[in-house]
Amino acid sequence: MYAAAIVFERPGEVAIRRLALHAPGPADIVVETTASGVSTGTEKMLFQGTMPRFPGMAYPLVPGYETVGRVVEAGPDAGHRVGATVFVPGASCYADAAGLFGANAAQLVVPGARAFDIGPGLAENGVLLALAATAHHAVKRAQGPVGLVVGHGVLGRLIARVTMALGFSAPVVWETATARCTGATGYHVTHPADDGDGRYDIAIDASGDAGAIDGIITRLRKPAELILAGFYGERVGYAFTPAFMRELTLSIAAEFRPQDVSAIIALVETGRLSLDGLLTHRAAPAQASSAYATAFNDLGCLKMVIDWRKAA
Secondary structure, eight states, X not given: OEEEEEEEEETTEEEEEEEEBOOOOTTEEEEEEEEEEOOSSHHHHHHHTOSOOOTTOOSSBOOOXXXXXXXXXXXXXXXXXXXXXXXXXXXXXXXXXXXXSOOOBSEEEEEGGGOEEOOTTTGGGGGGHHHHHHHHHHHHHSSSOOOEEEOOSHHHHHHHHHHHHTTOOOOEEEOOOGGGSOOOSSSEEEOGGGSTTOOEEEEEEOSOOGGGHHHHHTTEEEEEEEEEOSOOSSOXXXXXXXXXXXXXXXXXXXXXXXXXXXXXXXXXXXXXXXXXXXXXXXXXXXXHHHHHHHHHHOTTOSOEEEEGGGOO
């Protein structure tokens, strides 16, 4: 089996290549991809060559962990039916390229246990499930209601939405980029300098900017909790005295878990959570190079979607 895939040949170089796929086993499914999202966190660092080393990371590699597609083959032990729509949070199915993330390809071979059935209510919004599950994971780590979210990109918006979907009051969201201050749904977005005397018990940083941490800590009450939900390419640190004065608890929300994905699907299906309005740009696979440039550099681009239905 072969499939067209987006490949980072080396840092800064994007190509479309036809790659050999591993043969599916009895517990695997073959997925015909409909759409894949572009991550502006981990994928950007992979593209730039600034991603900290992970086991199995090497170039050339296939990026992507935000894929929606249709099951076209299913092994007897796969647990999915042919024709089902599924969300695939990454794949490792290539004979001649690394698949650390691996889901930005026209076809995927993945264990059925790794994929999630999604209904028609999600459709293309299913590419947001990885980030929405990450948001859910971060909110559930908090030891109480989240009062402050830092960063109004897709992850920050989803953290605010998930907080409210779980029955908590709307958090305040900080954003310094004017282009990203719009689009709030039921919560308030402000520049940190315009937040007056706002003080918070629990904050989640979704900016990925390690330089923002000191400023967040100074606006927390005692005792304080700060959860890092972004991914940081640089060393993370903070001034000890302000953290000491607030008796700070600092935690990291790492990768989402399967139960986070299932929880998000349930919130969407019951109408408590909307994923609408976050897919802002689309491109065909042949436009991958310019699409990645837009996703990484245009603040007006919240989520770039690669539309595999437009593959040549």
